[in-house]
Amino acid sequence: MNKNVLIVDDEPDMCWVVSQIIQLQGLNVFTAYTGEDACFKLSKGDFSVVFLDAKLPDMDGLDVARRIHTMVKERPQVVLVSGYHYRDDPVVRNAQEEGIICCFLAKPFSNEELLSILIALSS
Amino acid sequence: MSENPTKNSFEIQYEMLLNAIPSSVLMVDRKLQILSVNENFLIKSQRSKDATVGRPLAEVFPLVILQSTGIEESIRNVFHTGIAVKGQKMTYRAPGVPLRIYYYSILPIQIDQIILIMEDVTEQFRLSEEVRRVERHLASVVESASDIVLSTDIDGRILTWNSAAEKLSGLSTQEVYGRYFFDFCDLSQKQMVQQIFQRMKTSNAAHTTEFNLLTPSNSGTILISWVFSPMKDDYSKTVGTVVVGRDLAERRKLELQLRQSQKLTALGVMAGGIAHEIRNPLAVCSSAAQFLQENQISDDFQKECAKKIQANIQKASAIIENLLRFARSSLDTEMVEVDLISVLKETIDLVTNQAKVQKIKIHLSLQKNNIVVSGVQGLLQQVFMNIFLNAINAMPTGGVLSVAINTVEDRVIVRVIDTGVGIAAGELDKIFDPFHTSSPVGQGTGLGLSICYSIIRQHLGSIQAESRLGQGAAIIVTLPLL
Secondary structure, three states: OOOEEEEEOOOHHHHHHHHHHHHHHOOEEEEEOOHHHHHHHHHHOOOOEEEEEOEOOOOEHHHHHHHHHHHOOOOOEEEEEEOOOOOOOHHHHHHHHHOOOOEEEEOOOOHHHHHHHHHHHHO | OOOOOOOOHHHHHHHHHHHHOOOEEEEEEOOOEEEEEOHHHHHHHOOOOOOOOOOEHHHHOOHHHHHHHOHHHHHHHHHHHOOOEEEEEEEEOOOOOOOEEEEEEEEEEEOOEEEEEEEEOHHHHHHHHHHHHHHHHHHHHHHHOOOEEEEEEOOOEEEEEOHHHHHHHOOOHHHHOOOEHHHHEOHHHHHHHHHHHHHHOOOOOOEEEEEEEEEHHHOEEEEEEEEEEEEEOOOOOEEEEEEEEEEOHHHHHHHHHHHHHHHHHHHHHHHHHHHHHHHHHHHHHHHHHHHHHOOOOOHHHHHHHHHHHHHHHHHHHHHHHHHHHHHHHHHOOOOEEEEHHHHHHHHHHHHHHHHHHOOEEEEEEOOOOOOEEEEOHHHHHHHHHHHHHHHHHOOOOOEEEEEEEEEEOOEEEEEEEEOOOOOOHHHHOOOOOOOOOOOOOOOOOOOHHHHHHHHHHHOOOEEEEEEOOOOOEEEEEEEEEO
16 A cells, blocks of 8 residues: 555645645645646556545546546545535435445544544555 | 468478478467477477467476476566577477487567577587596596606696695695696706706607606605606697606515515525535634644644634635625615726626536636726626626536626626527527526526616616527626716
8 A cells, every 4th residue: 555645625725734634644645736637646646545625626526536437547545525515415425336436525524534534545 | 382372482481491490490479379380399399280389388398398497487588578598408308209408599589479499409418428528537547547647838837636646745736736847856856857848848759767756745755767748739739748657666676676586596506606615614724723622733833723714714704795795785776886897806706616616717808907887786796696607507517707898988898708508599589588598497587687687777788698509608788987
């Protein structure tokens, strides 16, 4: 398991929050502010976990997830982090059933919750 | 002539003449006996000559007529004084004949004879009754109308003032009669109303306008929609003005309600974008607050967290403030100086969230940084909000929304162009109609653009659409510059 984590959110403060939560886990944190940037970074690098915002200025978060799904060989675990969807949103459920995301975290979230997701995914 | 070979030609001619007269003529002597009658009387009274000539008046005329008219007494008086009686009215119903009305005259002709001439005026009487009935009907139409109906002379002095005018203004007909109509208008509009009356003198067309009517009883005013029409005589000469006015209070109230409810619909459309946009700063604040609760954090990090919290609360608050301003603003209705650029920028801020959710880029291109128009800020914002949301709706899979503002002479032109699905040629001229919608049933009220249209008209501007199916659409709003 590699130690690279990608945070995708167009809001710099959100990227700051997520990186602050996970930085003590001894991981390499990367950020992307757009869908295109995320796809580019994912195709170049090797990531174990992606925290992905659902609404990006250029693409839908789930479209990014779908592209990762078909494009990248070593597929990272994708966590959809969103204030737009809710937990039992059919869109979220379908994406989970399809396997393009592994879990969903609603904004705002507790830091512990995010951390425990990360730990669960890493183990 | 063969019947009466003894009569001379004068007598024959005289009799022919008498019979040809379309009135009843009777000769009566001092004893009130009928000496002769003409054909007309015999026909009208349904009597034979034998049963009439040589008989007393009392036998020929029904008792009820003799009593009601006192005609016998009148005849005696004429014999006595030698002065004719003229133009008396008599209602006579011969057996089996409908009621007839006569005017009669009693004229002395010789010492011992009078002539009674009875003219049948039933038809004229019926006509004048009809005229009176029509007059009464017209008067009651004007009186029963719930709109103000008044008439003035050519200079605008009030001649008639109906009940609705009395009720709405609180002024009785006596109080206003002969006074200038513009004396009862708001001071600021007096001159304008004076000019309308001036124009009525030479114009053939009606003039429609809106202004306030004074209601001195409660020292207030009411907003009325007026139609001024020149009143012409039979020779097409203007003799006055007819003014009809409708109380706009009720309509304004409905319009306000409609605009407000349409606005709430727009807010509903924006809800998704707003949720996303508010939850971002909330998530940052929430996580930063959690960091602050941890032990052993550096002073710098503590400060950074507090800063992030404050900045993001500001961000959320700004979104809410914009929304509040949009939701409430239609309550003010006064036209004031409005900077159109800031209206457009604020409105773009409001839809940015929704645009982002749908991957739509917004371009704003300006010639100047400040364009002043006369208007109601909230209403103008509602117009552009509607146009922007329509454009965003037309681009479900993303696109570009361009807003271009140009000033040309005394006007400002705002073009809102999208790269969306476009509007079919047949639909284009219907999009400003109320209840016209391309949305599925239950998703659009079809009122948005019709409300835009009414608001822009209120601002003395115009709104147009250009589009081709599949090639996006442009909505063009033109407003007069201040």
